[in-house]
Amino acid sequence: MNGIQILLIASVVVIMFFYIVRLRSAIFDLIILTIFSGLAIFFILFPEYTNDIARKMGVGRGADLLFYICIFFFIFIILKMFARIRRLESTLTELVRQQAIKEAQSQSTEVKEEGK
Amino acid sequence: MGSTFILFMPNLINSRSVFIVVPAYNESTSLQLVVHQLLANGYTPIVVDDGSAKSLKPFVPTASAFFIRHKVNLGQGAALQTGISFALEKNAAYIVTFDADGQHDAKNINELLQTLIETNSDVVLGSRFMKGSVHNMTGKRKRLLKLARYINYFFSGLLLTDAHNGLRVMTHAAAKKIQLRENRMAHATEILSQIKKNKLKYIEAPATVLYTDYSRQKGQTVWSSFRIFFDILLNKVFK
The missing domain is CATH 4.10.860 (DNA Excision Repair, Uvrb; Chain A)
Incomplete structure (x- = not known):
């Protein structure tokens, strides 16, 4: 080793x-x-075994095969992250919105609803 | 609303029951002007402060206008939806979206309302490119909006003369059906998709857009359109 x-x-x-x-x-x-x-x-x-697998798949070296797999793996992870961020964002939005509306409701008693 | 006055508008709309949602982020000088203009026309403004660095409350006369403040900045789409939800709770008869930078003309609202009632539509969308409207845009901006028009058509299925106009009038029932989930600027396309999805009857009407130096400086740049496009794409991918 x-x-x-x-x-x-x-x-x-x-x-x-x-x-x-x-x-x-x-x-x-x-x-x-x-x-x-x-x-x-x-x-x-x-590490020799990765070369065998790569050669069977038509790629020169095991390291190259790993590199290609990594690229797609990272793209997949990034997409998952985007989806998660969007979910988080919508939760946050909902929270901020409800809190903002509640606050405005409690203040809106001041608003006088006159005709003009 | 417990209003006893009915203003003498041709169709007897009580203008206080017309709620104007004004999303604002770090505006101040223009916001004050816009709110005063809206109040002078008898409407009920709802200012949604989208987490500005300093609260915009001092610029809003809270005795006659509503003021909502997001604790953090979420984007214009989120601010609009907050204002619309609030207006619905307040039983607004008509809900109008109106930009805070002073590019719209408050006098157009009445014309758009008339169009809404006369044509019995659910939504009226302001257009700066229709006959009878005035605008002072540069050629570059005009070309960009022309392109946005087709991108909007591709994603929403509605081909409009003006793709990203902040002035819209909708009825209570229509506003109830529209649920904006796009927090940032892609909401403009999302509104159109939802109009199509909910089979709302829409019509375009001429509306003046006058950019001031201030609104030019605050407004969208060419680069931000890429961000919008990216958001629209994401919206389609992650439903």
């Missing part, structure tokens, strides 16, 4: 530990996380 492998495996283990502490109740997420972490450690230890 060389230096970079130790570093990478250590990072994966730390991240996994962090998520396990955070996601105690979400069993499904934990299973997926464990599978991915296991795969990551496996490929860190035996």
